[in-house]
Amino acid sequence: MSTLIATGTALDAKPQTRVLIADDHPIVRRGLHQLLAEETDLSVVGEVPDGDALVAAIAAGSTDVVILDLSLPGARGLDLLRRLRADFPRIPVLVLSIHPEEPYALRCLKAGAAGYVEKTSDSGELVEATRTVAAGRRYLSPRVAERLVGGTDVRQERQPPHETLSEREFQVMCRIAGGRTISEIAAELELSVKTVSTYRARLLAKMGLRTNSEITRYVFEHQLLPV
Numbered sequence: 001m002s003t004l005i006a007t008g009t010a011l012d013a014k015p016q017t018r019v020l021i022a023d024d025h026p027i028v029r030r031g032l033h034q035l036l037a038e039e040t041d042l043s044v045v046g047e048v049p050d051g052d053a054l055v056a057a058i059a060a061g062s063t064d065v066v067i068l069d070l071s072l073p074g075a076r077g078l079d080l081l082r083r084l085r086a087d088f089p090r091i092p093v094l095v096l097s098i099h100p101e102e103p104y105a106l107r108c109l110k111a112g113a114a115g116y117v118e119k120t121s122d123s124g125e126l127v128e129a130t131r132t133v134a135a136g137r138r139y140l141s142p143r144v145a146e147r148l149v150g151g152t153d154v155r156q157e158r159q160p161p162h163e164t165l166s167e168r169e170f171q172v173m174c175r176i177a178g179g180r181t182i183s184e185i186a187a188e189l190e191l192s193v194k195t196v197s198t199y200r201a202r203l204l205a206k207m208g209l210r211t212n213s214e215i216t217r218y219v220f221e222h223q224l225l226p227v
Helices: 026-037 051-059 077-087 101-111 123-134 142-149 152-158 167-177 182-189 193-207 212-221
Strands: 017-022 042-048 065-068 093-097 115-118
Touching: 017 026, 017 051, 017 123, 026 042, 026 123, 042 051, 042 123, 051 065, 051 077, 065 077, 065 123, 077 093, 077 101, 093 101, 093 123, 101 115, 101 167, 115 123, 167 182, 167 193, 167 212, 182 193, 193 212
Parallel strands: 017 042, 017 065, 065 093, 093 115
Antiparallel strands: none
Protein backbone atom coordinates (compact mmCIF):
# COMPACT_ATOMS: atom_id res chain seq x y z
CA MET A 1 0.00 0.00 0.00
CA SER A 2 1.58 3.25 -1.13
CA THR A 3 1.45 6.54 0.74
CA LEU A 4 1.03 9.90 -1.00
CA ILE A 5 2.71 12.92 0.60
CA ALA A 6 1.42 16.36 -0.35
CA THR A 7 4.30 18.78 -0.77
CA GLY A 8 2.30 21.91 -1.55
CA THR A 9 -1.46 22.08 -1.32
CA ALA A 10 -3.92 24.89 -1.83
CA LEU A 11 -4.43 24.91 1.93
CA ASP A 12 -0.76 25.83 2.40
CA ALA A 13 -0.84 28.77 0.00
CA LYS A 14 -1.29 32.29 1.33
CA PRO A 15 -4.33 34.12 -0.06
CA GLN A 16 -3.51 36.62 -2.76
CA THR A 17 -4.01 40.34 -2.26
CA ARG A 18 -6.84 41.39 -4.55
CA VAL A 19 -6.01 44.63 -6.37
CA LEU A 20 -8.40 46.96 -8.17
CA ILE A 21 -6.81 49.37 -10.69
CA ALA A 22 -8.41 52.77 -11.36
CA ASP A 23 -6.90 54.70 -14.27
CA ASP A 24 -8.50 56.32 -17.31
CA HIS A 25 -5.78 55.17 -19.73
CA PRO A 26 -6.23 51.59 -21.06
CA ILE A 27 -2.52 51.24 -21.80
CA VAL A 28 -1.62 52.16 -18.23
CA ARG A 29 -4.18 49.74 -16.81
CA ARG A 30 -2.88 46.95 -19.02
CA GLY A 31 0.71 47.64 -18.01
CA LEU A 32 -0.15 47.68 -14.31
CA HIS A 33 -2.15 44.49 -14.71
CA GLN A 34 0.74 42.69 -16.37
CA LEU A 35 3.19 43.95 -13.78
CA LEU A 36 1.15 42.82 -10.81
CA ALA A 37 0.23 39.52 -12.44
CA GLU A 38 3.89 38.52 -12.27
CA GLU A 39 3.71 38.51 -8.47
CA THR A 40 2.40 35.31 -6.92
CA ASP A 41 0.92 37.10 -3.91
CA LEU A 42 -0.99 39.73 -5.91
CA SER A 43 -4.05 39.35 -8.11
CA VAL A 44 -5.78 42.03 -10.21
CA VAL A 45 -9.53 41.60 -9.78
CA GLY A 46 -10.65 44.51 -11.90
CA GLU A 47 -9.86 47.66 -13.87
CA VAL A 48 -12.02 50.80 -13.93
CA PRO A 49 -11.72 54.08 -15.91
CA ASP A 50 -13.57 56.59 -13.70
CA GLY A 51 -14.69 57.43 -10.20
CA ASP A 52 -18.25 56.11 -10.45
CA ALA A 53 -17.06 52.75 -11.77
CA LEU A 54 -14.49 52.61 -8.99
CA VAL A 55 -17.06 53.13 -6.23
CA ALA A 56 -19.35 50.52 -7.80
CA ALA A 57 -16.52 47.99 -8.10
CA ILE A 58 -15.46 48.40 -4.47
CA ALA A 59 -19.06 48.14 -3.30
CA ALA A 60 -19.36 44.84 -5.18
CA GLY A 61 -16.70 43.38 -2.88
CA SER A 62 -13.60 41.24 -3.56
CA THR A 63 -11.12 44.13 -3.29
CA ASP A 64 -8.25 44.37 -0.80
CA VAL A 65 -6.30 47.31 -2.27
CA VAL A 66 -7.09 50.09 -4.74
CA ILE A 67 -4.41 51.60 -6.97
CA LEU A 68 -5.78 55.01 -7.91
CA ASP A 69 -4.84 57.61 -10.49
CA LEU A 70 -5.75 60.98 -8.97
CA SER A 71 -6.89 62.43 -12.31
CA LEU A 72 -9.87 60.20 -13.07
CA PRO A 73 -12.57 61.76 -15.29
CA GLY A 74 -15.50 63.23 -13.40
CA ALA A 75 -13.74 63.12 -10.04
CA ARG A 76 -11.63 65.51 -8.02
CA GLY A 77 -8.75 63.48 -6.66
CA LEU A 78 -8.87 64.58 -3.04
CA ASP A 79 -12.66 64.61 -2.97
CA LEU A 80 -12.71 61.05 -4.29
CA LEU A 81 -10.19 59.98 -1.67
CA ARG A 82 -12.37 61.40 1.08
CA ARG A 83 -15.40 59.60 -0.29
CA LEU A 84 -13.56 56.28 -0.42
CA ARG A 85 -12.26 56.81 3.11
CA ALA A 86 -15.79 57.50 4.37
CA ASP A 87 -17.56 54.71 2.46
CA PHE A 88 -14.86 52.01 2.53
CA PRO A 89 -12.59 52.74 5.50
CA ARG A 90 -11.06 49.25 5.49
CA ILE A 91 -9.89 49.37 1.85
CA PRO A 92 -6.44 50.99 1.55
CA VAL A 93 -5.94 53.30 -1.43
CA LEU A 94 -2.52 53.64 -3.03
CA VAL A 95 -2.29 56.79 -5.15
CA LEU A 96 -0.30 56.40 -8.37
CA SER A 97 0.20 59.80 -9.97
CA ILE A 98 2.20 61.65 -12.62
CA HIS A 99 2.57 64.51 -10.17
CA PRO A 100 5.57 64.78 -7.83
CA GLU A 101 5.18 63.73 -4.21
CA GLU A 102 5.68 67.26 -3.05
CA PRO A 103 3.20 68.79 -2.46
CA TYR A 104 0.64 66.06 -3.18
CA ALA A 105 1.66 63.13 -1.01
CA LEU A 106 0.97 64.66 2.38
CA ARG A 107 -2.34 66.12 1.23
CA CYS A 108 -3.38 62.74 -0.13
CA LEU A 109 -2.55 61.08 3.17
CA LYS A 110 -4.66 63.64 5.01
CA ALA A 111 -7.53 62.97 2.60
CA GLY A 112 -7.41 59.22 3.26
CA ALA A 113 -4.76 57.65 1.02
CA ALA A 114 -2.62 54.86 2.46
CA GLY A 115 0.33 55.62 0.21
CA TYR A 116 1.64 57.62 -2.73
CA VAL A 117 3.84 56.53 -5.66
CA GLU A 118 4.90 58.57 -8.66
CA LYS A 119 4.35 57.02 -12.09
CA THR A 120 8.00 57.67 -12.84
CA SER A 121 9.00 55.23 -10.07
CA ASP A 122 10.35 51.80 -10.96
CA SER A 123 8.09 48.76 -10.96
CA GLY A 124 9.66 47.34 -7.82
CA GLU A 125 8.59 50.35 -5.80
CA LEU A 126 4.98 50.00 -6.91
CA VAL A 127 4.92 46.33 -5.94
CA GLU A 128 6.51 47.11 -2.57
CA ALA A 129 4.04 49.93 -1.97
CA THR A 130 1.08 47.67 -2.83
CA ARG A 131 2.23 45.05 -0.34
CA THR A 132 2.89 47.70 2.30
CA VAL A 133 -0.58 49.24 2.20
CA ALA A 134 -2.18 45.80 1.96
CA ALA A 135 -0.47 44.96 5.24
CA GLY A 136 -2.11 47.94 6.89
CA ARG A 137 0.88 50.29 6.80
CA ARG A 138 1.41 53.58 5.02
CA TYR A 139 3.81 53.94 2.12
CA LEU A 140 5.85 57.02 1.24
CA SER A 141 9.21 57.47 -0.41
CA PRO A 142 12.14 57.92 2.01
CA ARG A 143 12.27 61.64 1.12
CA VAL A 144 8.70 62.36 2.15
CA ALA A 145 8.87 60.02 5.13
CA GLU A 146 11.83 62.03 6.37
CA ARG A 147 9.72 65.18 6.24
CA LEU A 148 7.13 63.53 8.45
CA VAL A 149 9.62 62.54 11.14
CA GLY A 150 11.94 65.54 10.84
CA GLY A 151 12.17 68.29 13.43
CA THR A 152 9.31 70.76 13.59
CA ASP A 153 11.59 73.76 13.13
CA VAL A 154 13.15 72.25 10.00
CA ARG A 155 9.76 71.44 8.50
CA GLN A 156 8.48 74.95 9.14
CA GLU A 157 11.64 76.52 7.73
CA ARG A 158 11.33 74.59 4.46
CA GLN A 159 7.57 74.78 4.22
CA PRO A 160 6.42 76.45 0.98
CA PRO A 161 3.61 79.01 1.32
CA HIS A 162 0.88 76.80 -0.13
CA GLU A 163 1.38 74.23 2.64
CA THR A 164 0.12 76.79 5.15
CA LEU A 165 -3.30 76.74 3.46
CA SER A 166 -6.29 74.85 4.78
CA GLU A 167 -7.76 72.21 2.49
CA ARG A 168 -10.58 74.52 1.37
CA GLU A 169 -8.18 77.38 0.72
CA PHE A 170 -6.02 75.04 -1.35
CA GLN A 171 -9.03 73.90 -3.38
CA VAL A 172 -10.12 77.46 -4.04
CA MET A 173 -6.60 78.46 -5.08
CA CYS A 174 -6.31 75.63 -7.61
CA ARG A 175 -9.74 76.34 -9.07
CA ILE A 176 -8.96 80.03 -9.46
CA ALA A 177 -5.79 79.04 -11.32
CA GLY A 178 -7.92 76.75 -13.48
CA GLY A 179 -9.92 79.74 -14.68
CA ARG A 180 -13.07 79.28 -12.65
CA THR A 181 -15.06 82.22 -11.32
CA ILE A 182 -16.00 82.60 -7.67
CA SER A 183 -19.58 81.58 -8.54
CA GLU A 184 -18.42 78.45 -10.36
CA ILE A 185 -16.15 77.48 -7.47
CA ALA A 186 -19.00 77.99 -5.02
CA ALA A 187 -21.20 75.66 -7.07
CA GLU A 188 -18.51 72.98 -7.35
CA LEU A 189 -17.67 73.00 -3.66
CA GLU A 190 -21.29 73.50 -2.58
CA LEU A 191 -20.43 76.67 -0.70
CA SER A 192 -21.80 80.21 -0.77
CA VAL A 193 -20.14 82.85 -2.91
CA LYS A 194 -19.39 84.83 0.25
CA THR A 195 -17.60 81.85 1.82
CA VAL A 196 -15.48 81.27 -1.29
CA SER A 197 -14.58 84.95 -1.36
CA THR A 198 -13.47 84.67 2.27
CA TYR A 199 -11.26 81.68 1.41
CA ARG A 200 -9.76 83.65 -1.47
CA ALA A 201 -8.97 86.59 0.80
CA ARG A 202 -7.35 84.29 3.35
CA LEU A 203 -5.19 82.48 0.85
CA LEU A 204 -4.02 85.74 -0.69
CA ALA A 205 -2.96 86.95 2.74
CA LYS A 206 -1.18 83.71 3.65
CA MET A 207 0.57 83.46 0.29
CA GLY A 208 1.54 87.12 0.08
CA LEU A 209 -0.25 87.45 -3.26
CA ARG A 210 -2.58 90.16 -4.55
CA THR A 211 -4.38 89.04 -7.72
CA ASN A 212 -5.79 85.99 -9.46
CA SER A 213 -3.00 86.29 -12.02
CA GLU A 214 -0.42 85.91 -9.26
CA ILE A 215 -2.33 82.92 -7.91
CA THR A 216 -2.32 81.33 -11.36
CA ARG A 217 1.40 81.95 -11.83
CA TYR A 218 2.23 80.42 -8.44
CA VAL A 219 0.05 77.35 -9.02
CA PHE A 220 1.60 76.61 -12.39
CA GLU A 221 5.15 77.22 -11.17
CA HIS A 222 4.61 74.67 -8.40
CA GLN A 223 2.58 72.22 -10.53
CA LEU A 224 -0.41 72.32 -8.21
CA LEU A 225 -3.30 72.56 -10.66
CA PRO A 226 -4.59 68.99 -11.22
CA VAL A 227 -5.85 68.07 -7.74
